[in-house]
Amino acid sequence: MRSVFGASIVCALVIWTSGASVARASTVDGPRILVTFAADATTTERAAAAASVGGVIASTISPISVARIVAAPGRDAQGAIDAIARMPGVRFAERDAPVRLSFVPDDRLYLTDPYTGLGQWGLRTTHVDRAWDLVRGSPTVIVATVDTGVDPAHPDLVGSVLAPVNGLTTVSTGCQLGALDDNSHGTHVAGVIAAGVKTPAGVSGVAFGVKVLSIKALDCTGAGVVSDVAAAIVYAADHGARIVNVSLGTSDDSLTLRNAVKYAQDRGALIVAAAGNCGLGGPHCDFVNEIDYPAAYPGVLAVAATTTGDTHAMFSTQGAYVGVAAPGDRIVSTTPSYPTYQSARGQTTNYGVLSGTSQAAPLVSGLAALILSKDPSLTAAQLVQRIEATADDLGAPGFDTSFGAGRVNALRAISAPGGVYGAVYDTGKVPTMLAIGATAMITVKVTNTSSFAWQPNGQVRLAYHWIDASGAAAVWDGMRTAFPVAVPINGSLDLPTTVIAPREPGRYLLRFDVVTEGVTWFSATGVPSGDAMVSVSNGLGASYAIAPVPPEFKVGRPIPLAVTVTNTGTVPWSASGTQPVRLSYHWLAPNG
Missing domain, CATH: 3.40.50.200 (Peptidase S8/S53 domain)
Structure with missing residues (x-):
C-alpha cells in the first residue's frame, strides 16, 4: 500500500525523543517501525524488542507510549514488524508510513x-x-x-x-x-x-x-x-x-x-x-x-x-x-x-x-x-x-x-446566536392568494441550521403568523406543525403545514417561524423568519383572453365570440347548483 504525508517547514525549536521533544535525523538506514508498548512493559522488554530486529529505539512519543525503532539495514520491513509484534510487552507494531x-x-x-x-x-x-x-x-x-x-x-x-x-x-x-x-x-x-x-x-x-x-x-x-x-x-x-x-x-x-x-x-x-x-x-x-x-x-x-x-x-x-x-x-x-x-x-x-x-x-x-x-x-x-x-x-x-x-x-x-438555534425557510410554494378564512395545505422547505438535530414529533415545530399592512399581528401563532421525521444538522425537509387565512380581506405577510415549545421562538434568538406576501380576498378571480373581434356588428344580430376564461381565484366554479358561474358581458356607451 502507498502512503505519503506532506506539510510545511519551520525554524528554531525541535521536537521528538523523550516526551516528543528533540528531533534528530537517524543515522541508521534500516526500516523504521512504530511500536506501542504495554503500559507495564519493562525497560528490558523494550530493549529486547529493538534487539529482535538488530535495531535501536531512536526516539519516543511518551504521551502516547510510542517508540520508533530503527531496524538493522537490510531487514525486511514487514518481517521486522512481525518479529517485534511477537515480543513480550508489545501491544502493536506498524511501519512508520510516509505522508x-x-x-x-x-x-x-x-x-x-x-x-x-x-x-x-x-x-x-x-x-x-x-x-x-x-x-x-x-x-x-x-x-x-x-x-x-x-x-x-x-x-x-x-x-x-x-x-x-x-x-x-x-x-x-x-x-x-x-x-x-x-x-x-x-x-x-x-x-x-x-x-x-x-x-x-x-x-x-x-x-x-x-x-x-x-x-x-x-x-x-x-x-x-x-x-x-x-x-x-x-x-x-x-x-x-x-x-x-x-x-x-x-x-x-x-x-x-x-x-x-x-x-x-x-x-x-x-x-x-x-x-x-x-x-x-x-x-x-x-x-x-x-x-x-x-x-x-x-x-x-x-x-x-x-x-x-x-x-x-x-x-x-x-x-x-x-x-x-x-x-x-x-x-x-x-x-x-x-x-x-x-x-x-x-x-x-x-x-x-x-x-x-x-x-x-x-x-x-x-x-x-x-x-x-x-x-x-x-x-x-x-x-x-x-x-x-x-x-x-x-x-x-x-x-x-x-x-x-x-x-x-x-x-x-x-x-450565529450561540450557535444553538437556526433555520432557513424556502417559501417558494406559498400561494399568492387565499380566500377569506380558507384552510390551505402549504409546503414549506425548512433547513435545520441549528447546532442540534430536530427529533420527530418533538418540541421543535413550525408555526406561522399573519401580519397586516400596518405591521400588527392579525393572527399570532397559528397552527403548529410537528416534523414527522428527524431533521439532522443542515438537513432539509419539505413540510406540509395547515394554514388558516385571516377573516378580513387585504394584503398580509405570512410569517413562518420555528419554535421549541416551552423554550423559545427561533426568531427571538435572532434567526430570520420565512416571509411571503399573500392577498386574502373572497376567493374570486378571473382572467380573459378574447379572440379577434369583428370591426362592426349588425344591430340586433348575435355574433359568436371565442373567450378563454381562467379561474385565478381560490374558489372553484360550479356549472350547476344554486350558484352556477356564468360568463356575461356589458356594452359601454362611448362616454363610458
Whole structure:
C-alpha cells in the first residue's frame, strides 16, 4: 500500500525523543517501525524488542507510549514488524508510513500568475470580510500548523508566528533539518490563517491577530513520515494550541497517528485536516477518492475544496468523512522571501498561488480561530457544530460527500446566536392568494441550521403568523406543525403545514417561524423568519383572453365570440347548483 504525508517547514525549536521533544535525523538506514508498548512493559522488554530486529529505539512519543525503532539495514520491513509484534510487552507494531502534502503543486498556469486577477476570492465567498466587522483574531488563540515550516520573517507574518519548531527526524536527499520552510507550502498555509497586511502588496489571513505555532514535520520536497506528524500533533496539544491544522495526509490508517489525534482531542484541541486530493486519482493516489488520514478519524474536521464558481473542485476527494468545504482553488497567500524547493520549480517568492484541500483546510482553521476569538469558552465539538450548522448547503440537499455540511460561511458562523438555534425557510410554494378564512395545505422547505438535530414529533415545530399592512399581528401563532421525521444538522425537509387565512380581506405577510415549545421562538434568538406576501380576498378571480373581434356588428344580430376564461381565484366554479358561474358581458356607451 502507498502512503505519503506532506506539510510545511519551520525554524528554531525541535521536537521528538523523550516526551516528543528533540528531533534528530537517524543515522541508521534500516526500516523504521512504530511500536506501542504495554503500559507495564519493562525497560528490558523494550530493549529486547529493538534487539529482535538488530535495531535501536531512536526516539519516543511518551504521551502516547510510542517508540520508533530503527531496524538493522537490510531487514525486511514487514518481517521486522512481525518479529517485534511477537515480543513480550508489545501491544502493536506498524511501519512508520510516509505522508504527503495535500496541494496541487504543478499547475503551471496558476504558478505563473500569483494573483490570477481574482485576489483573495475565498475571503469574499465565505464572507470573512464581513465577519471582520464583528470580530478580529485574538492573540490568546494559538493555531498550530503541522506542515513544511514557515518563513517567520515574512513581512505579513512578523509578529503572528511563535518560535517555529522543527519536528523532522528524516529528510530527503538535498533537504536540510531545521524549522525554516524550504518548500513554500507551510508559509502559504500560515498566511491563509493569520497573515496581517503590513505591506501595500500584502494579503490578509482569515484570523489575523491570532498566533501561529509552526511545527515542521515535512521536508523540502513535502515528504514525511507518520511518526514526525504524530509527534508534532502531540507537541501542539502540549503547547497550548486550540486548533491544529494538518494540510497533509496518508492512506495508512496508523494507530500511532490515530492515538496522537485522540491525545490532542482529549486536551481540547480541534484537528482540522485536508480531505485529500484524490478526486481524480493521480500519481499519489492508489484509486479515486482514496481515504486520507488523519482527515477520516473521528472528531477531525475534514475539509474539501471548492472553486471560484462555488462548485466542488474536481481534485478534491469525496467521502463520508468530509465535514465541510472551503475555497481551495487558486488561493493567494504568503510564500517564503528566499529560494525554496518549490520556487526552483516555478513557484513565486513572497506571494504565490496554490490549489488543493491543503488551502481549504487553513481557511476553516482560521474561521475556527475567529469563532474562538469571540467565544473562547467553546469546546472543539461545539466549534465543529457551529461551523457545520452555519455552512451554506451546496450540492445535494443536506449532507453530501462532496461538500459535507456545505461551504463554510464566516459571517453566519460568527453572528450565529450561540450557535444553538437556526433555520432557513424556502417559501417558494406559498400561494399568492387565499380566500377569506380558507384552510390551505402549504409546503414549506425548512433547513435545520441549528447546532442540534430536530427529533420527530418533538418540541421543535413550525408555526406561522399573519401580519397586516400596518405591521400588527392579525393572527399570532397559528397552527403548529410537528416534523414527522428527524431533521439532522443542515438537513432539509419539505413540510406540509395547515394554514388558516385571516377573516378580513387585504394584503398580509405570512410569517413562518420555528419554535421549541416551552423554550423559545427561533426568531427571538435572532434567526430570520420565512416571509411571503399573500392577498386574502373572497376567493374570486378571473382572467380573459378574447379572440379577434369583428370591426362592426349588425344591430340586433348575435355574433359568436371565442373567450378563454381562467379561474385565478381560490374558489372553484360550479356549472350547476344554486350558484352556477356564468360568463356575461356589458356594452359601454362611448362616454363610458
